[in-house]
């Protein structure tokens with residue numbers, strides 16, 4: 320993999336004082352830039368959250384999903400436990416923003432999140448996690464506790480020993496209840 324890596328910078332945030340480092344994938348089209356947010360004195364076996372970009376949730380505060388709550392929880396926990404958040408720019412489970420909005424339009428017509436993705440010609444989940452292994456090895460981390468409800472994620476992260484799964488439990492709201500039910504019933508999430 321041809322990856323460009325930034326310097327380390329300080330990022331004071333409402334969740335605590337972090338270090339940040341960016342990783343840019345070199346590619347012909349749609350090069351992705353990812354961000355690692357971490358504490359300077361990282362725990363030896365840190366709690367790591369792998370968060371995939373969700374512009375509507377993370378930045379706009381959409382109530383259709385639980386992404387922003389999960390991100391905020393993960394950052395607060397990173398501060399508390401000397402952990403790390405790997406923010407991967409794979410928007411909309413990696414179908415991109417435009418396709419995600421088209422999927423939302425189909426959901427407005429009554430399809431669930433999986434059916435909508437299928438109708439657009441995508442798998443329910445198109446995300447990949449090679450970057451996670453690359454990034455963790457870059458930090459010389461070989462053992463982590465993974466903050467996730469998604470058992471698939473444990474199997475998707477290769478060459479890293481996951482010594483523990485730390486659950487991330489969020490309250491639902493009237494808009495994301497159905498979405499969370501699909502995650503639980505059809506995508507195997509442990510909610």
Ligand SMILES: [Zn+2]
Nearest residue numbers: 373376384386
């Ligand atoms: Zn989201």
